[in-house]
Amino acid sequence: MVREILLAVMLLAAFHPILSKAESGSETRACQAIEHALGSSCVSQNPLRVAVLDTGELDMVLALGINPIASTTPYQVGQFPQYLPTEHIQIQSLGVVQEPDLEQLMRLKPDLILGSQFRHGRLYTLLSSIAPTVFSESVGASWADNLRLFARALDKDTEAENLLNEIDRQCQTIRHLYDSKGQPSLSIVRSMQTHIRLYLPGSFIGELMNRCGLLRPTAQSGKGFARRLRSPQQIDLLEGDIILLSEYSPKQGSLVQRWRHSGFWQRLRGQVYEIDDSYWMLGIGPLAAKQVLDDLEQIINDY
Amino acid sequence: MTTLTSEWRFPGLLLAILLVIPITLLSGDTTLELIDLWQLLIGNINSTSPIDYLVLTELRLPRLLAALLVGAALGTAGCLLQRLTANPLASPGLLSLNQGASLGLVCLLISPLPFTPLYSFSAAFAGASIAMILVFGVVRLATGGLAADSLLLFGALLSALFGALTTLVLILDQHALDAIRFWLAGSLSMVEPEQIPLLAGLVFSGLVLAVIQCRPLLLLETGKDTARGLGADPRLVLLSVGATILLLTAVSVAVSGPILFIGLVVPHLSRLWLGNQIHRQLAGSALLGALLLTLADLLVYHFDTDDRLPPGVALAVIGVPWFLWLVRKRYINQ
Structure with missing residues (x-):
């Protein structure tokens, strides 16, 4: 049922001049190819409307200094994790991680979607018809690699390396204390x-x-x-x-x-x-x- | 068991329960032996390893006692209800007790109160009680009387309502669903050692009340007018038996969640094996209920020491085909 509605909405979108303008708009801007877990996506340089599909991606884009326009929330919590500085930012909720609201996402006209094959691999085709989508392979343990991948898509490579270096410095301090x-x-x-x-x-x-x-x-x-x-x-x-x-x-x-x-x-x-x-x-x-x-x-x- | 003559069936049942107790205590992945149990029984605590001692006293023993008590209570309650309504399909679940208890638990979960064993016990007990009082009230208002048949009908009706409300909350709140997932399936994994004395006290009072009510129930079975003539007030009997069923069921459901099979099927088994005489059927229901729930819990524990399989489900999966087979054999013999 949900799938049929989505399909109908997509068809509508394909023919509707206003909705399809977002895509044609991004095509005219110069874009760079980003290799990721499910292929290669052409991401516009300096994307402004970023949507994220999981809390990991939310943490990463915020750390890279970008305020995403939309994000999902953890399944059972129904709100963004408390530790993230999200109070003063307007982030549209896309519902729970397991079932992101794609119609809502489409209305928001993002120019980049960040997620993972592990969580949303089966939605990749639909998602990339909404906006260029960059997927990491997994979540969790691969967080540092994922951060580098998303930073590349956002053109923030230096920021990512700085963040990782900062964490390594913190690690060294702790390691010193730990050994003692x-x-x-x-x-x-x-x-x-x-x-x-x-x-x-x-x-x-x-x-x-x-x-x-x-x-x-x-x-x-x-x-x-x-x-x-x-x-x-x-x-x-x-x-x-x-x-x-x-x-x-x-x-x-x-x-x-x-x-x-x-x-x-x-x-x-x-x-x-x-x-x-x-x-x-x-x-x-x-x-x-x-x-x-x-x-x-x-x-x-x-x- | 079926080959035993009827005089030996009662002692046989008791013996089976006595045998199941040490088997349950020693099953699973411990290094405990029968001799260790004996040593503990005579007060020699140091003979077992500390972890085995903890497993025995804090996990196995409370669970075994809970299974025996809950099984006996549900069997008795089912028997009382089937005798009271003269309806072989009646089970305490039909009086909306189970759904009431679920709704009580769910209300606790969405309230600001903490979800501790004592609170959850009270919430489930209160939910079941309120549900049953509501059923009696609605029947009184709707029909002007208190007929046993209407109790079942309106009980089922209110069950549907409570069930729908419970489902609604659980759908909206995944936290709440997770908190009572095992309980909803009929599991003893939420039993706490400190609940046992309370449970035992309430179940034993319920059993005593049940025995006291055998005579009035028998009088009622002769017909309302005859009962009245013999000095029993039918409505009073209905209310007091109803209260006993409520006590026995609410206490069990609060501890173990709804285990429908025992209330429904055990009274039949008891009648098939031990006869229709009320005292025999009642005692048989209590013993069989205790035995079957303990066996079911032993079985799930044996297959899954991680304690994820609920005995309520195991009972239904094995018990229903077995019961069908028994009934069929009976009909063929006739």
Whole structure:
């Protein structure tokens, strides 16, 4: 049903003089070819109306100094992650990440759409008929490469390198402090409503720890994105010298609250630090990374 | 089991429950042995590893007790309702208790109150109670009387309304859906050790009330006029049995979510095996309900120690074909 409506709208758009003007307008401007996960797109130089399809892309374009015109919101939160400086910017919501509102997107006449094959690969054809679309292959652990890709499309390569260098400098400071504390292992735990996740190196946060040379417990150094636990019987997998604990929805039931007042919790020897879910977990990108590293410096200093 | 003569079926049932208890406690991925259980029973705590001790006391034992209590409560409630309405299709779910409890939980989730075990228990219990009182009230207003048949009809009707409201909230709020996903499927994974004493107290009072109501129920079964002649007020019987069903069901649903199979099918099984006599059917329903829910939970735990399969679903998937087979065998014999 949705697909049919979309098709009808697209057909209409193709023949409608006002709507199709946006495309012809961008064709007359000089454009540069950007190679990306699903091919090559011709992006106008210095795009002004950028739309993003996930919070990772939102973080990245904001970090690169561009205010996007439209963005999706995380599935269950329904608003932009709190850590992002979005209050004073007019960003149209495109609905939840899983179902971006393409009609709305088309009305906004963007001149560049940023997203990932992982999330929206199946929408690529539709999206590129709305505006030139640049897709990264995946999200999360590949955030630095994605940042470089999107920066190229936005003509902000220098800014991207500066951001990454800044993060590397922050990493070095933390690494110095970390070594002086005897390299404690960092366990990264996120409590969802029905399970507990242990983040592995294949996630954004895991990659960031690796990038800074911080050690993880052996139970959390395997391949993949995250490990899911349902029963406190496996509590020992949470163990680390430093246990970083984030809660996805502390108010509407978070599994760790039940674990915490069971006898199992007493088995953990590491120091537990509570961390902010919005940038440690929901956030993916340089702005999130910067705040994570600020927190981490404080935590390792306190340890 | 079916080959046993009827005098041996009760002891057989009890024995089965006694056997299932240690099996449940020792199943899954622990290194516990029967001897460890014995050591713990005689107070020798140090004989088991600390993690096994925790698994036993904080996970297995509460869950086992909850399964036994909830199973017994739902079986009894189903039996009472089928006797009261003389309707073999009646199940406590039809009185809108389950949907009321779901709506209560959902209201808690969208309210500013925290979603803790105590709050969720109270919300589900309150939801179920309000739903049942509403059904009685609506029947009284709409028909001017309190006939058992109308209770089922209006119960089903209000169920549909509560169900629709619950679904609406869950569709709009993914958070809320995630919080009660397992509960909605009928699962014991939300059971907390500290809920057990409360659950046990309420279920035992419900069971005692159920036994007390056997005689008035029997009188009612002879017909309203005869019952009145024999000194029983039909409306009073209806209300007190209704209250007992409410107590037993609301308590169970609050802990484990709706497990429809037990309330509907266990009274039939009990009648098939133990006979139509009310005391026998009632006791049989309680024991069978306890046994079946414990077995179902043991089964899902055996296949999935990660605790994602809900026993409510397992019961329905295995129980329904089995029940059909039993009924068919019965008809062929006749």
